[in-house]
Amino acid sequence: MPHFWSKNKGVTEHYILFPMKKVFFQFLVLVILFLTLFGGLSSIDFMKYWHLQSINRRTEDKIGQLVIDGIKKSNKEINNDSVQVVLNTIKSRICIANSISPADIAIHLVRSDEVNAFAIPGHHIIIYTGLIDRCDSVSELCGVIGHEMGHIQLNHVMKRLLNELGIGLLAAVASNGNSAVIGQIIKILSSTAFARKQESEADKISVRYLEQAHINPKGFANIMLKLADMHAGIPKEMEWISTHPDSKKRADTILSIIHADQSNYTPVLTGSEWLVLKNTANSGY
Amino acid sequence: MSILAEYASNDMEREKASNGYLMSLLAVMVGLPLPIVNLLASVIFYFSNRKSTLFVRWHCTQTLVSQLTLLIVNAIGFSWTMSIIFGDNMLSNEYIGYVITIFTFNVIEFIFTINAAIKVRKGQHVEWWFWGPLTDLICRTSGQKTKE
Numbered sequence A: 001m002p003h004f005w006s007k008n009k010g011v012t013e014h015y016i017l018f019p020m021k022k023v024f025f026q027f028l029v030l031v032i033l034f035l036t037l038f039g040g041l042s043s044i045d046f047m048k049y050w051h052l053q054s055i056n057r058r059t060e061d062k063i064g065q066l067v068i069d070g071i072k073k074s075n076k077e078i079n080n081d082s083v084q085v086v087l088n089t090i091k092s093r094i095c096i097a098n099s100i101s102p103a104d105i106a107i108h109l110v111r112s113d114e115v116n117a118f119a120i121p122g123h124h125i126i127i128y129t130g131l132i133d134r135c136d137s138v139s140e141l142c143g144v145i146g147h148e149m150g151h152i153q154l155n156h157v158m159k160r161l162l163n164e165l166g167i168g169l170l171a172a173v174a175s176n177g178n179s180a181v182i183g184q185i186i187k188i189l190s191s192t193a194f195a196r197k198q199e200s201e202a203d204k205i206s207v208r209y210l211e212q213a214h215i216n217p218k219g220f221a222n223i224m225l226k227l228a229d230m231h232a233g234i235p236k237e238m239e240w241i242s243t244h245p246d247s248k249k250r251a252d253t254i255l256s257i258i259h260a261d262q263s264n265y266t267p268v269l270t271g272s273e274w275l276v277l278k279n280t281a282n283s284g285y
Numbered sequence B: 001m002s003i004l005a006e007y008a009s010n011d012m013e014r015e016k017a018s019n020g021y022l023m024s025l026l027a028v029m030v031g032l033p034l035p036i037v038n039l040l041a042s043v044i045f046y047f048s049n050r051k052s053t054l055f056v057r058w059h060c061t062q063t064l065v066s067q068l069t070l071l072i073v074n075a076i077g078f079s080w081t082m083s084i085i086f087g088d089n090m091l092s093n094e095y096i097g098y099v100i101t102i103f104t105f106n107v108i109e110f111i112f113t114i115n116a117a118i119k120v121r122k123g124q125h126v127e128w129w130f131w132g133p134l135t136d137l138i139c140r141t142s143g144q145k146t147k148e
Helices: A002-007 A009-042 A052-074 A081-097 A129-134 A138-153 A156-165 A167-176 A179-191 A196-212 A218-231 A247-257 A271-282 B011-031 B036-048 B054-085 B093-121 B131-147
Strands: A106-110 A117-120 A124-128
Touching: A009 B093, A009 B131, A052 A106, A052 A117, A052 A124, A052 A167, A052 A179, A081 A106, A081 A138, A081 A196, A081 A271, A106 A129, A117 A138, A117 A156, A117 A179, A124 A129, A124 A138, A129 A138, A129 A218, A129 A271, A138 A156, A138 A196, A138 A218, A138 A271, A156 A167, A156 A179, A156 A196, A167 A179, A196 A218, A196 A247, A218 A247, B011 B036, B011 B054, B011 B093, B036 B054, B054 B093, B054 B131
Parallel strands: A106 A124
Antiparallel strands: A117 A124
16 A cells, blocks of 8 residues: 555545545535434424324323223222322422422322332323332332333333334224223233333432432332332232332342432421321221 | 546446446335345445446446445434334434435435436436545546556
8 A cells, every 4th residue: 555655646646635535525515415404304393383292292191081080990099188288299399309390290099909000191190009008118109109200201101002002092092082992001001011121211210300309219229129029929919019020130220329428318208197198008998 | 537537338338337226226115114225236236246347337336335325324214213113212303304304315316316327328427426526536546456
């Protein structure tokens, strides 16, 4: 190569360097043209003009309401004032600290001895009284709520339903409320796990939410460990943990990502408020 | 000035060079939506004609480098689409903007390729913006090295 360049310097300048400049210049123009077109088109709000966002959210809200109605048919929702106040306190604490509008998330306490909690379309979180019964502290419950809020914020719920059922079936359900499909949606969301990556993302976001809200995330790891230990004995009732595999490993991951330097945790509820939840969960079976 | 500017091609060369363009078009139609198929067709055609005359090599090279450029932008679009369908990404204005952009570039390339196939078959020299000078450079450099 040096031989070629040195011996043919004049020829090289004429035949190689000049065309190379031309190629570079034309490539630059092409890239600028591509980026300008891409940037210009991206600035157009196609989602709004084609009603893509509104269809998604409207459909999601409708499905969410149908799912809640479906759950209420088989399980009783506990919506007395004292319980709602306590749940709203927890929700507001996590939401406000993480710049999420509390009005955008709804938590429903449903009577069931299943240890389960899950997010459904329309930004609703369903918590079974069985889960509260198993929680020894409010931070454990906050960990689970943070995890489900993570699924909502990362849009895992709708993505999963779209993957499992398809957009056509979901749109049809939203318009005609097919009860068989609603039942299927409830089954999918309440008794099967998200993809491992999505579960891991929701765990991480939950830890972040809790730390931002000055709630000790160790409670989240505790409930994981606790439920993992109990899992072998009562598999059918331990839905939340049985649908969330590798809980021991996940608890270790949660503990490893907690910022050790943060210790300014403050109580979420008073003792009497927590007792309201616990007593409600314990009574009425 | 292109190295093919004063090249006198014969009928067989024109047909082979024209087929290079047609081959990529055919592969686009067969291989959609996978962006690799048209490139593969161009690569196969390029290697089968790399020892051919300068005229044929030049046009095969122009097809190949243009397909290679399109492959990059199409592959980004393809992986973005897959991440929306199977991954965590959502439909967005940026995605729609990108899809329209690459669709526009693909259509332009498609029209230019048909035009090139027709003109080259008639013996006219077709040199595209950027890919023409790049092809010229590749063929000129390889030609210089061969002489050396």
